[in-house]
Amino acid sequence: MTAVLTIAVLVLVGIAVWQMTKIFELSQVRAKSANAEVATDEDNRYNGYLMFAFLIFIYGITIFSFWKYGKYILPESSSEHGAEYDSLLLWSFVIIFIVQFITQALLHYYAYKYRGKKGTKALFFADNNTLEFIWTIIPVIVLAGLILWGLYTWTNIMDINEDDDPLIVELYAQQFNWTARYGGADNVLGEANVRLIDIDRANILGLDESDPNASDDVIVKELHLPVGRKVNFKFRSQDVLHSAYMPHFRAQMNCVPGMITEFSFTPTVTTAEMRQRPETIEKVKRTNILRAEKAAMGEPNSDPWEFDYVLLCNKICGKSHYNMQMKIIVETEEEYQAWLEGQQTFNQTMASMQP
Numbered sequence: 001m002t003a004v005l006t007i008a009v010l011v012l013v014g015i016a017v018w019q020m021t022k023i024f025e026l027s028q029v030r031a032k033s034a035n036a037e038v039a040t041d042e043d044n045r046y047n048g049y050l051m052f053a054f055l056i057f058i059y060g061i062t063i064f065s066f067w068k069y070g071k072y073i074l075p076e077s078s079s080e081h082g083a084e085y086d087s088l089l090l091w092s093f094v095i096i097f098i099v100q101f102i103t104q105a106l107l108h109y110y111a112y113k114y115r116g117k118k119g120t121k122a123l124f125f126a127d128n129n130t131l132e133f134i135w136t137i138i139p140v141i142v143l144a145g146l147i148l149w150g151l152y153t154w155t156n157i158m159d160i161n162e163d164d165d166p167l168i169v170e171l172y173a174q175q176f177n178w179t180a181r182y183g184g185a186d187n188v189l190g191e192a193n194v195r196l197i198d199i200d201r202a203n204i205l206g207l208d209e210s211d212p213n214a215s216d217d218v219i220v221k222e223l224h225l226p227v228g229r230k231v232n233f234k235f236r237s238q239d240v241l242h243s244a245y246m247p248h249f250r251a252q253m254n255c256v257p258g259m260i261t262e263f264s265f266t267p268t269v270t271t272a273e274m275r276q277r278p279e280t281i282e283k284v285k286r287t288n289i290l291r292a293e294k295a296a297m298g299e300p301n302s303d304p305w306e307f308d309y310v311l312l313c314n315k316i317c318g319k320s321h322y323n324m325q326m327k328i329i330v331e332t333e334e335e336y337q338a339w340l341e342g343q344q345t346f347n348q349t350m351a352s353m354q355p
């Protein structure tokens with residue numbers, strides 16, 4: 001931060017000196033001819049070469065960014081729809097990069113080629129129908145293709161139905177944590193309403209105690225998902241807008257107070273499998289080198305890190321928003337069942353709270 005401020009101050013001082021020099025120059029009686037402000041052929045040639053230099057700079061910084069920061073992008077998707085979503089994004093980027101590569105080269109080359117020369121007059125060029133047609137029709141076709149593909153993908157991803165016996169999970173957002181609720185043995189969530197929240201009796205999600213479906217609901221602080229089974233999420237928020245973001249599964253949905261929003265996906269890679277992937281091992285290694293450095297300096301949050309899927313809040317919802325997260329564990333059906341059976345149901349929790 002100090003470095004940024006120092007650089008900013010230096011740049012501003014530089015600009016101030018430059019401006020003062022200009023004012024000083026303007027205030028002098030001109031010794032040269034009045035034409036000193038008109039660009040000469042040499043000036044124009046110089047600026048033409050600078051155009052090439054700038055072109056090399058933008059290509060260079062693009063390649064450098066890919067090389068240096070490419071490793072920070074999300075790993076291959078861990079959900080069924082994620083691959084479709086990723087290829088849409090990939091192709092959009094490929095097209096953008098090809099177009100940008102060609103147009104930037106043309107733009108800078110022509111700026112050099114048609115630089116001002118003494119005695120050369122600019123050609124007055126009103127319009128050309130063929131050219132207009134070409135540069136209209138190409139973007140129309142490409143954009144229409146991308147939009148149609150995008151709409152098709154979007155409809156597929158947002159088609160939330162109860163086919164294939166999905167697991168029903170509620171994700172409940174509040175400042176600043178997440179709670180998950182499973183429907184229990186019957187996979188049906190009991191009715192809930194924020195008005196029924198009773199903190200003293202540990203009814204933290206406001207479940208309706210008179211609803212028989214609520215009795216076997218399981219309320220937890222860690223999200224367990226069986227691999228290969230579709231999950232239908234139902235999101236609620238207690239206070240403000242939150243956004244449930246599960247980056248590894250390419251899933252995000254707003255959590256809106258007063259309504260239930262939905263999203264559905266099928267996890268395809270277990271946490272254990274994910275930890276074995278070379279890119280995960282590489283990332284864990286990188287992170288733990290940084291953490292070891294922090295630990296050596298006695299800084300907090302420096303314990304060795306292990307990969308876990310994560311649910312994050314992606315809507316700035318208050319001062320501890322940055323830390324609003326929950327661990328997600330994708331495991332085999334047997335592991336999931338064993339975990340679920342070890343959890344207390346809503347009825348058991350309420351009973352244990354009775355005086």
Ligand SMILES: [Cu+2]
Nearest residue numbers: 242313317324
């Ligand atoms: Cu939030």
